[in-house]
Amino acid sequence: MPALSEVPRTHPRYASLMTREKLVEGVGRGITGLNGLIAQGRGEALDYLIGEVTTAPAMEAERAAAAMLLLAEGPVLSVNGNAAALVPKEMVALANKIGAPLEVNIFYRTEERVKKIADLLRGLGAGTVYGDEPDAQIPGLDHARAKAARGGIYDADVVFVPLEDGDRCEALVKMGKRVITVDLNPLSRTARTSTVTIVDNVVRALPNLISLVDEMAGQDEAELRRLLEGYDNRAVLRRSVEEMISHLTHQFSALDG
Numbered sequence: 001m002p003a004l005s006e007v008p009r010t011h012p013r014y015a016s017l018m019t020r021e022k023l024v025e026g027v028g029r030g031i032t033g034l035n036g037l038i039a040q041g042r043g044e045a046l047d048y049l050i051g052e053v054t055t056a057p058a059m060e061a062e063r064a065a066a067a068m069l070l071l072a073e074g075p076v077l078s079v080n081g082n083a084a085a086l087v088p089k090e091m092v093a094l095a096n097k098i099g100a101p102l103e104v105n106i107f108y109r110t111e112e113r114v115k116k117i118a119d120l121l122r123g124l125g126a127g128t129v130y131g132d133e134p135d136a137q138i139p140g141l142d143h144a145r146a147k148a149a150r151g152g153i154y155d156a157d158v159v160f161v162p163l164e165d166g167d168r169c170e171a172l173v174k175m176g177k178r179v180i181t182v183d184l185n186p187l188s189r190t191a192r193t194s195t196v197t198i199v200d201n202v203v204r205a206l207p208n209l210i211s212l213v214d215e216m217a218g219q220d221e222a223e224l225r226r227l228l229e230g231y232d233n234r235a236v237l238r239r240s241v242e243e244m245i246s247h248l249t250h251q252f253s254a255l256d257g
C-alpha cells in the first residue's frame, strides 16, 4: 500500500485507504492493538454493504444519540484503541461540546496503551480523561475488562461507547445505564443490546454527531424527550439490515447491465 501522502485524493478508495493507514499508524504508535485491525476489516466489509454512506436509519439513530447526550445528567464518552486512531479530535470535540469526561476503555488492556491514549486525548484539549487510574469494577466482567472509574463510566447515566464488545455493553446495560454505540454490524450482540445503535462508520458518525449536537442544543428539553420517546432501536436495526439487502440487490442487478 502506498504511504498516506502518496494516495491521491482522487483515488476511488481514498477514504477507505486513509482509514486503514490511520489504524496502521495507531498500531505503530502503540495506541491500537493488532486485533483492532481485524475489527476494522470486519467493519469495512459491512460498510461496503450499506454503500459506505450514512443511511437514513443511521441518521435517525444519530439524532436520537444527540438528544440522549444533550439530556443526560452525567454522560461519559468511552475511547478504545480504534477510536483513538480514527477519531481522536472528534471524540474530544464532542466531549467538550456536551461538557462530558472521556474514559479510555480498551479490550486488551495494558497500562502503557491506556496511558498513551489518555495522553493523546489530553494533548488534543480534552478536559477530564479517566481510565489510567481505575477505582471501580463493572459487575459481571473479568478483572481486566471490569476496570472503570468513579466519576467516569462507573457513575455515568449515559455512556457513548463506539466499537464496544458485546459483553461489556451488556454489563453496562445491566448496571442500568443507557448505552449508545457505533457498530457497522446491526446483528452483533453490542448492536442488539445497546439503547441506541448507530450502524455507521465511526469516521462518518462522529462528525454527524458533532453537527447534530450543535443543531439540537437550542431545542427545548420537551422536544428532545419527545424525539427519544418516539425512537425504536429494534426498528432502526431492522431497517439497517434492509438497507444492506437493498444495496446488495441493486449491485446484483447492476451485474446484468
Ligand code: ATP
Binding pocket: 039, 040, 041, 042, 043, 044, 046, 163, 164, 165, 166, 167, 182, 183, 184, 185, 188, 189, 190, 191, 200, 201, 202, 203
Ligand atoms: P459483539 O461482541 O458485539 O457480538 P464482535 O465480537 O463481533 O461483536 P468486535 O470484534 O468486538 O465484534 O468489534 C468489532 C465490531 O466493530 C464489529 O461489529 C465491526 O463491524 C465494528 N466496526 C469495526 N470498525 C468499525 C468502524 N470503523 N466503524 C463502525 N463499526 C466498526
